[in-house]
Amino acid sequence: MSQTTATVVAQVSQQDMFKHVLNDPLLGSSIYVNIALAGLTLLLFVYMARSLTDPRAKLIVVSVMGVSAVSIASYTGLASGLTIGILEMPEGHAMYETTTELAHSGEEVDGTVSLWGRYLTWAFSTPFILLALGLIAGSNLTKIFTAIVFDIGIMITGLAAALTTSSYPMRWAWYGISVTFFLVVVYILLFEWPEDARQAGTADIFNTLKILTVVLWFGYTIWWALGNEGLAVIESVGLTSWGYSAFDIVAKYLFSFLVVKYVVDNVEKVSAGSDYGATSSAI
Ligand code: RET
DSSP states (O other): TTTTTOOOESSOHHHHHHHHHHHHHHEEEEEHHOOOOOOOOHHHHHHHTTTTOOHHHHHHHHHHHHHHHHHHHHHHHHTTTTTEEEEOOTTTSSSOOOOOEEEETTEEEESEEEEEEHHHHHHHHHHHHHHHHHTTOOOHHHHHHHHHHHHHHHHHHHHHHOOOSHHHHHHHHHHHHHHHHHHHHHHHIIIIIHHHHHHTTHHHHHHHHHHHHHHHHHHHHHOOOOSSSTSSSSSSSSHHHHHHHHHHIIIIIEEEEEHHHHHHHHHHHHOOOOOSSSTOOOO
């Protein structure tokens, strides 16, 4: 192709990414649907929990509301083009030397689309999921802290995997570190908290939430490996994004709904008693 007909552009602006999302129906819908759902669930949870007075019950509800609140910010970051970009994958990657056609201009740019803001904001949203789970299980501060610290570790090293463009093996090295952290969280979910929940009398709901969480969180992990940033078995950016969005609908909104419903119906099981919050040592 001659210089004049070739439309490969080197630089992609934030505005380009904003317009690309807006003009790609599959990618765009995977983002906009979630902003709407996050907003609606926030309102729904405020309504469902309107008559709660117990501070510990409220803490659990506020925690899952935090998930929806962070989601609004997270998906707005993607929709606005702030936390999404085109990355050129290193040699060895299935997307090496691939080009992306910008949906609004038809221009070709070197690289594949990365929705890296997702991984960044998971570091802020998923701790709320674990806090809610740990509180429902009646677990102690040490275990809750451990789960949350390793969870943040998963997301930040997952972000590093997504953003590393220097070397293909290094992308998977980050992925390996992330999965190792993930196994710590899985251990707590499968072997520590079920026993705590049994003692707290919340084993029924905890086990439902545990299965939902473990299965879906493995889903995210496998999806990353299959998607356009991993092995690219799924090459489509829109489809990769919709996979995460679909997991989100269950792992965040359905999960949170089950939590709020349980807390509202079983305040006595999650309450720490009337002394809770009366002294500064209450946790
Ligand atoms: C990544 C890739 C690196 C390896 C692992 C991952 C796991 C991600 C998980 C995400 C869960 C997200 C949720 C979001 C809700 O807001 C980062 C995909 C282990 C478990 C529940």
